[in-house]
Every structure is written in C-alpha cells, then in structure tokens.
Amino acid sequence: MAPGDATIAVDPDNPNGLTEYVPVYDRAVRGLEAPLGFSDCAHPTDRARRDTAGSDRRAVTPVIDRFIIHHTGTTNDQLDFFSRCNKRSSAPTFYLRHDGSVIELIRPGAKPSATGADWNWRSLAVETLDHSGAPDYAVTAAQLEELSQMIAWLATFDGKSLDGVPVSFTIDREHVITHQETWSGTECPGPYLQARLDDIVSRARQIFIAKRSV
Template sequence: MTAAGIWFAATAEIPDGPTAAAGADNPRGLVRYDPVYHRAVSGLEAPLGFDDCGHSTTRASRDTAGSDRHTVTPVIDRFVIHHTGTTADQLDFLSRCNMRSSAPTFYLRHDGSVIELIRPGAKPSSTGADWNWRSLAVETLNATGAPDYAVTEAQLEELAQMIAWLATYDGERLDGVPVSFTIDREHVITHQETWSGTECPGPYLQSRLDDIVARAREIFQKN
C-alpha cells in the first residue's frame, strides 16, 4: 500500500484529451491520453498527478524532493514496487484525491494489464518525498490477502516487462526526464526498502524480487 506522497512544484501543462464515459477501465470518467508505456491499456489523468488535485492544471514536477522541498536535478533511477493490500480492484480509489494521497505511475491488475495514472515525466505520489522525485512506482493488485499477499504470474511477468522497458532508456530521456537505470537490485526496489514503517509489497512479492529482476534482464537482452 503506497504512502502519503508529495506533489508540489508544477511545470508541464495538461495535454488535451477527451473526457471518457465512466467504465471499468476509467471509473471516474477521467481525461484519457495515449500512455507513454507502450504496453499500458490506457493513460488516465489521475488528479493526484498534478500540483493541485482539486483543480488539475499542471503536472507535479520532479525538481523538488523531501519535506523541505529542496531543489534537485530530475532523474529516474529507481523502479519501486508496491501492493494494494487488498484483492478488490483499486482503480476507482486511485482515480480520485484519496485519503492516502496515493497516485502511482502505474496500476497493475491480476491479468497483467496496466493503467498509466501519471505520465512518467511527472512525479508520482507514492513512495514518499525522498523517493517520488526519482522513481517510477507501480501499485500491484493482490490476488490473495494476508498473510502472503500473493500476485499472479501474469503480474510478475508484467513487472519484468516494465523494468526491461525502463532500462531501454538508460542514458536517454523518458517523457522528458533523464534516466539512469540498470536492471539490478539497487535500482529495482520495494516500498519497504525505502521506509521501515511498511511491509509493502508483502512477503510474496518481496520474495520474488530476484526472480523479477532476472526475468527483466532476460527480456532486455532479447530486445
């Protein structure tokens, strides 16, 4: 489950896009955009991806970090894995200004389908003020509850696919932001590895991190 996040300084304007009718893949009828991640089924303008989630006008910038909002040089150098802590679909929850201030870059369902909630160039509200500015974050819907909080094989595969995709941008820019990313356990981390106050993403996903990284390397080398 993602931690309360920060979405302070704003730089980029909202792209034009249609407001869609509500449905399973867009329960709040958010503005859609063509996702940056090519395997995502859609991109949605989640309100917490912006400076003011009540009056969405500009995207949260990656140029500030920490509770003091000190200036940093934007970079994407971490891929952070979270879990929902529940088996019930969370897209509606993540599509509004929710009580956890939770807005990951990606939402990953049981069948391996991905919804992009925040463009990778913008700062997610997910892992905490010291990590949001430098990371992409994925919220993984659990297939089982406590104690294991397992996920499906399709989700494990898609996590590896996302990691391999991010690695293709190493040394380049992704959605306007420089990337410095290698497929290893320094750069692929979980929420609990950034903050001792959480067990997210649960025992099952934590135990599969080495497998996910190994599969991502395999995908990357084949491409």
C-alpha cells in the same frame, strides 16, 4: 424503466471519467490523468514536477533512477481509489491488475504520489493488485511477468530521456526496489512479492537482452 431513469454505464478502465491520453508505456491499455499526478490535486492543471524532493521541497536535478514496487493490500480493484484525491494522497505511475494489464495513471515525466517525498521525485512506481490477502499477499504469474516487462522497458531509456526526464537505470537490485526498502514502517509489497524480487530482476534482464538482439 421510466424515462430519465436510465443510468450511465461506468467504464471499469476509467471509473471516474478522467481525461485520457495515449500512454507513454507502450504495453499499458489506458493512460488516465489522475489528479494526484498534478501539483494541486483539487485543481489538476500543472503536472507534478520532479525538481523538488523531501518535506522541505529542496531543489534537485530531475532523474528517474528507481523502479519501486508496491502492492494494494487488498484484492478489491483500486482504480477508482487511485483516480481520486484520496485520503492517502496515493497514486502510482502504473496500476497492475491480476490479468497483467496496466493502467498508466501518471505520466512517467510527472512525479508519482506513491513512495514518499524523498523517493517520488526520482522513481516510477507500480501498485500491484493483490490476488490473495494476508498473510502472503500473492500476485499472479501474469503480474510477475508484467513487472519484469516494465523494468526491461525502463532500462531501454538508460542514458536517454523518458517523457522529458533523464534516466539513469540499470536492471539490478539497487535500482529495482520495494516500498519497504525505502521506509521501515511498511511491509509493502508483502512477503510474496518481496521474496520474488531477484526472480523479477533476472527475468527483466532476459527480456532486455532479447530486445537488444532484435
């Protein structure tokens, strides 16, 4: 290799070299400042605020009262995609890989860019990397467990503030929902995850109760 031809190794947990921070979610392996977590993706200086909702940007009182589950629709790793001002303007709070590891892409106090203007302001969103493709879009046991862990963690903030935002959250199917339950135009997160929502919620309750008894 000639001098100057050396290539810089890409960090698979931060492929675009985003600014890193200590994640708010204590089980996340990295916290990355994804540009879609800011009010202007092209100039990421001010984090997206939770005080407006809808396409009309009406004023709302910030709250986190929903945990919304998505899937990627592909088995190919999507961290690079979510780390950019991508064509879908899509970036979740959390990105969940096959081994159950979590990358925090947007601070929980900031508004995710995942579910739509009527839901982003009040939710945390997780994108689950599919382990298999169509038609089931299955995920791994490790991912199912981590979804429950995240839900149980969020519930510990009920009646308190998380990263500066008030939380009103109970572990039930009213507060734990999927993308397709917010918009009839999508099948996200696919039939496998959708069919396991009750099990995910039940496991989250177990984890939450165990945490409280410690």
